[in-house]
Amino acid sequence: MSKAITKRADDYSQWYNDLVLKSGLADHSAVRGCMVIKPYGFALWENMRDQLDKMFKETGHVNAYFPLFVPKSLFEAEEKNAEGFAKECAIVTHYRLKNDPENPGKLIVDPEAKLEEELIVRPTSEAIIWNTYKGWIQSYRDLPLLINQWANVVRWEMRTRLFLRTAEFLWQEGHTAHATKEEALVETKKMLDVYAEFVEEYMALPVVKGVKSASERFAGAEETYCIEALMQDGKALQAGTSHFLGQNFAKAFDVQFLTKENKQEYVWATSWGVSTRLIGALIMAHSDDLGLIMPPKIAPVQVVLVPIYKGEESKPVLDGKLTEIVNGLKAKGIRTKVDDSDHNRPGWKFAEYEMQGIPVRIALGMRDMENQVVELARRDTQEKKSVPMEGLTEYVSNLLNEIQIAIYNKAKSFREEKTTKVDTWDEFEKVLDGKAGFVSAHWDGTAETEELIKQETKATIRCIPLNNEAEEGVCIKSGKPSKERVLFARAY
RNA sequence: CGGGAUGUAGCGUAGCCCGGUUAUCGCGCCUCGUUUGGGACGAGGAGGUCGCAAGUUCGAAUCUUGCCAUCCCGACCA
Numbered sequence: 196m197s198k199a200i201t202k203r204a205d206d207y208s209q210w211y212n213d214l215v216l217k218s219g220l221a222d223h224s225a226v227r228g229c230m231v232i233k234p235y236g237f238a239l240w241e242n243m244r245d246q247l248d249k250m251f252k253e254t255g256h257v258n259a260y261f262p263l264f265v266p267k268s269l270f271e272a273e274e275k276n277a278e279g280f281a282k283e284c285a286i287v288t289h290y291r292l293k294n295d296p297e298n299p300g301k302l303i304v305d306p307e308a309k310l311e312e313e314l315i316v317r318p319t320s321e322a323i324i325w326n327t328y329k330g331w332i333q334s335y336r337d338l339p340l341l342i343n344q345w346a347n348v349v350r351w352e353m354r355t356r357l358f359l360r361t362a363e364f365l366w367q368e369g370h371t372a373h374a375t376k377e378e379a380l381v382e383t384k385k386m387l388d389v390y391a392e393f394v395e396e397y398m399a400l401p402v403v404k405g406v407k408s409a410s411e412r413f414a415g416a417e418e419t420y421c422i423e424a425l426m427q428d429g430k431a432l433q434a435g436t437s438h439f440l441g442q443n444f445a446k447a448f449d450v451q452f453l454t455k456e457n458k459q460e461y462v463w464a465t466s467w468g469v470s471t472r473l474i475g476a477l478i479m480a481h482s483d484d485l486g487l488i489m490p491p492k493i494a495p496v497q498v499v500l501v502p503i504y505k506g507e508e509s510k511p512v513l514d515g516k517l518t519e520i521v522n523g524l525k526a527k528g529i530r531t532k533v534d535d536s537d538h539n540r541p542g543w544k545f546a547e548y549e550m551q552g553i554p555v556r557i558a559l560g561m562r563d564m565e566n567q568v569v570e571l572a573r574r575d576t577q578e579k580k581s582v583p584m585e586g587l588t589e590y591v592s593n594l595l596n597e598i599q600i601a602i603y604n605k606a607k608s609f610r611e612e613k614t615t616k617v618d619t620w621d622e623f624e625k626v627l628d629g630k631a632g633f634v635s636a637h638w639d640g641t642a643e644t645e646e647l648i649k650q651e652t653k654a655t656i657r658c659i660p661l662n663n664e665a666e667e668g669v670c671i672k673s674g675k676p677s678k679e680r681v682l683f684a685r686a687y
Numbered sequence: 688c689g690g691g692a693u694g695u696a697g698c699g700u701a702g703c704c705c706g707g708u709u710a711u712c713g714c715g716c717c718u719c720g721u722u723u724g725g726g727a728c729g730a731g732g733a734g735g736u737c738g739c740a741a742g743u744u745c746g747a748a749u750c751u752u753g754c755c756a757u758c759c760c761g762a763c764c765a
Contacts, residue, residue, distance in 0.1 A: 208759080216698095227756085282763070319765095352764055353688075360764065433765065472765050503724050542725035560724055570724075687764095 207428040208356075214478055215357045218487045218550050228355035228362030232471070235551065238495035240365065240471060244345065246397055246493065247367065247469070250389050256341045256369060261323050263347075264314035269322045273447035279414020280318045283351045285362075287314040316349045321415065321440075321466060324370045325448040332372060332462060334453050339382070340372040358475030359432070359687055366470035372445075372462040374452065379463035383439040386467040387420040390435040398473065399490035399603035400424050400480050401610055402434055403633070403682060405658025410642050413466075417441035423657045423682065425610045426479040429631025431657045431684035434476050437467035475687075480606055487552025488575050490602050491595040496532045498524055498591060499553045501544050503560035504537070513559055516584075520557065520569070523588040529595070549574060554598050555591060575602055616680070620671050623683075627652050633684050637677035639670035648672050654683045 215221050220236035232240065248258070264287060271277040291308035317323065324342075332340060349363050369386060373379040387404055394400050402422035412419045416438035424434045445451070445461035454460055481488040491497050500521060502513040517533055524531050532553075534544050541558065548556055558570040568581040571591075575598050582590055613632025617623045626634050638644060638656065649655050659681045668677045 212758095223757090348765090350764070353762075354759095354764090364765075366765075436765070468765070470765050505723070509723095537723075540723050540725085540727055542723085542727085544726085545724095546726045558724070562724070 211475075211479060212357065214482055214487065218552065220474065220478075220487075221357055223357070226362070228352065230357050230361050232365075235495060236474065239474060239477075239489070239493060242493040242495060243393075243397070243473060244367070247389075247393055248343075248345075250393060251343050251367075251369065254341075254385060254389060256343045256371075258344060259342050260344050260346070261320050261327060263317055265317050265320075265323045267313045267315055269326050270315045272322060272326075273415050273444055275443070276319075276321055276415030280350070284318055285316040285349045285351050287316065317346075318348055318350045319466075319468075320344065320346065320348070320368055321370065321444055322448075325444040325450060325464070328370075328372055328462075329448050329450045332450055332452050335374050335455055338372055338374045338452060338462065339378065341369075341382075342371065343367055343369040356475075356687075358478070359472055361471075364471050366468050368466060368468040371465045372450065373464070374454070374460075374462065376441075376463050379441075379465050380439055383418070383420055383437050383465045383467070386465070387422065387435075387437040390437065390467070390469060391422050393469075394422060394424065394434055394473070394476075395603065397490065397492045398477055399492075399599055399606060400434070400476060401603065401607040403658060403660055404662070405660045405682065407436075407658060408642075408645055408656045408681070410645060411656065413438045415440060415443050416466075417443070420661075421658055423633075423684075424476050424480060425613060425632060425684070426476070426687070427482075427609070428479070429613055429685075431633065431686040432472075432476050432479070433657070433686065434473060435467070435469040438465060440464035440466060481602055482552070485546075485577070486550030488602060489552035489554055491554045491599045494552070494554055495530065496551075496553050497530045497595055498532075498555045498557060499544075499548045500531060500533045500557045500559065501541055501548075502533075502535050503541050503558055505561050509561050512561070512564060516564065517559060520559075520584070520587060524591060527588050527592050529588075529591065545572075554595060557591075573598055575605075617671065618668070623671050624652060627654055627683075627685065631685065633657065633682050635680045635682055636671045637666075637668035637679075638681045638683075639673045639675035639677055641673070641675075644670060644673045644675075648683070653685050655686055657682045657684050657686060 218235070219233050220239070221233055222231040224231045288310055289304045289308045290310060291305040292302040293305040295303040328340065331337060345365075345367050347363055347365050351362060352360050355361050371379070371382050373382060391402050391404050394402050402424050404422055405420070407419040407421055413436060418439040420437045420439075422434045424432050426432055442461040442463060444464050450462050451459045452462055478487060481490070489495070500517050502517055504510055504513060514535065517535070521531050521533060539547070545556065552574060554574050556572040556574070558572070563569055563581070566581070567584050569584060569587065570579060571582045572579040573594065610633070613630065614635060615626045615630060615632065616635045617626055618636070623634060623636055634654070645656055659679065663679045665679055668680070669675065670677050
């Protein structure tokens, strides 16, 4: 019975959904718009989280934790931020249930237990954090304050999608305070670089670093930097953001410090975050019709070993050899799994671990024992070959690195092939509807034109790339002059 | 919240139009045995408020009404 799933443009959503469910990363939950992250999916998230955490610490940040609930009065303090999130908040209004007098055995919300002030379940933590920072910052000596938190947040989206847009999701959010604008800007860009490095090096996913147009900016930010990735259906995905918040939150929460010169000044702020959405990006960018493809550096299991028994007497022989191989791999820090269960046959196991995207599979049978080889299959290219047992650990270790690079290069050439420069409106529409992907085009810089383009084509400005070259041109829509190209795409 | 579709076992489904035995089939699950180089085979077995509620009827998975949920398309978004 085949579990194969097909990736076609017209049912990409279905393909994606099947992949998430069948690979064992996550399940739909009983709660609307939420998901259950299963152990395999969580192991992946832990690997990503640990690596990011390490990178945050290397750049001088420390972790802390702030409350889930934000009193409404704090939430509304920074007006733009509050307005931006107002339409997607879960709100706690009561604190007690009681027995339903009309319905024995059932509970109702106790109307007596209404909160005087509603609590907002954080959709992001700027408000509660800046309210706290107010008490922590008095002097320039308290700065910079470089704090990150790993947390869950809730955004009551109309439409949800596994990993990409769930009502509750896991993320990290960094919130920093600085004495000067320049320093805060450096921090904003530094963290964008950290994200780009993580996503490219560890997730093998090339990204475009850029800055958002005003209308795509984070609510309450002066400038939003982002990394944008391209999925296999030609749609773009925002993979991470880093915001320069100016003094907006400092002013809203009255966070001032005394400078060396004994002057009161408002602090400068940044915030930055990535979420479990990155897992969605990983799935959509690398997978094929056989299932997931995990980049070795973050794969929960890097090598799976499958013995192929033949008769009772083969078991101790093969098990012994497998233990030896596994010990060698483990000594090199390689994450392994041995599947010696006898209720599934080898063919079943092969298909199953391909679905899970385990980068390397080693099969060992009596035939191999005679020849002192193993059968080694790599997930990304589906190549199979016999490799001598002698020097196997070294071979596998090198292969994992090679696979990591190969996956990245594949995704990168895909993106390059799907990035098109266009100079006319006709061409613009044609590319979006046919080839899709990123479209690099001139834009007059106005929100009106941006909105018009969005209305007519559903394409948005993903970003203004940071490494952009100055180039004189005319806007594809309005014909007005433009100094640089921006990146358009349809997006998730 | 607008437009469309769908709810039958863990999953996928037949039956519904035209009401009538014990609700169909496949996968998965459990037991025993034989197997194991690409998703094994045989025998036996467990598992169901047919989304919920009300109505019509001698009788409802099937007809009617209301509600709920899910998915897809819009608006919104990490």
